[in-house]
Amino acid sequence: MDSETAAKRIRAAIRAIPKGEVAGYGEVARRAGLPGRARLVARLLSENDDAKLPWHRVLRSDGRIALPEGSAGYREQCQRLRAEGVAVVNGRVRGQRAAPTLDSQIWGPTD
DNA sequence: CTGATGACTGATA
DNA sequence: CTATCAGCCATCA
Numbered sequence: 001m002d003s004e005t006a007a008k009r010i011r012a013a014i015r016a017i018p019k020g021e022v023a024g025y026g027e028v029a030r031r032a033g034l035p036g037r038a039r040l041v042a043r044l045l046s047e048n049d050d051a052k053l054p055w056h057r058v059l060r061s062d063g064r065i066a067l068p069e070g071s072a073g074y075r076e077q078c079q080r081l082r083a084e085g086v087a088v089v090n091g092r093v094r095g096q097r098a099a100p101t102l103d104s105q106i107w108g109p110t111d
Numbered sequence: 112c113t114g115a116t117g118a119c120t121g122a123t124a
Numbered sequence: 125c126t127a128t129c130a131g132c133c134a135t136c137a
Contacts, residue, residue, distance in 0.1 A: 003134085025119055038119045039133055046118055058118080066118035073118075 009033055010041050011050065017057045020085045022093055024061045042066065056080040065091045 009032040016031070017023050023031075025038035034040065038061075045055045056077040060066045067074040069091055078088050087094035 029119095036120095036132060037134085039117065040119095042118045043134070044118095055118085060118080061120055068118090071118095077118090 006032070006034055006037070006040065007044055010037075010044055011048075011053055014041075014053055014055065014058060017054055019054075022057045022059050022063075022081070022086060024059055024063075024097070025066070026061055028058060057084075059093060061097075063093045063095060063097050 010028060013028045013032040014023070017028075025041045029035060029037040029041050032041075041058065045053075045058060048055055058066070065074055065077055065088075067077065074091070078091070081088050081093070
């Protein structure tokens with residue numbers, strides 16, 4: 001599969017994240033059919049230019065904002081998440097993990 | 112080809 | 125809880 005397809009799948013996976021929910025890089029990559037490509041997802045977000053892409057719903061595996069605290073992107077993500085009803089405290093999303101909340105919510109229990 | 116780099120992850124102490 | 129370390133993948137000098 002070429003990078004174009006991979007990127008397309010990843011964007012689709014991110015777009016599938018419902019408002020008010022969050023997902024981890026690894027989860028997104030896995031659901032995009034690209035297991036182990038968490039860093040690829042990160043690279044895409046760093047280069048993404050699609051305003052329709054809810055990149056702010058993508059967090060690290062520990063439920064933390066991936067961007068460095070104080071950076072513009074960090075504040076942007078925090079703000080957007082809170083605007084969607086996601087409780088963000090000290091750069092961390094309310095909840096111990098990010099992705100697990102999805103699996104049964106978005107993608108469905110069976111999968 | 113080799114090594115460095117990054118919006119990463121999991122294991123271990 | 126934080127700190128280190130070792131994988132991992134794609135890209136680039």
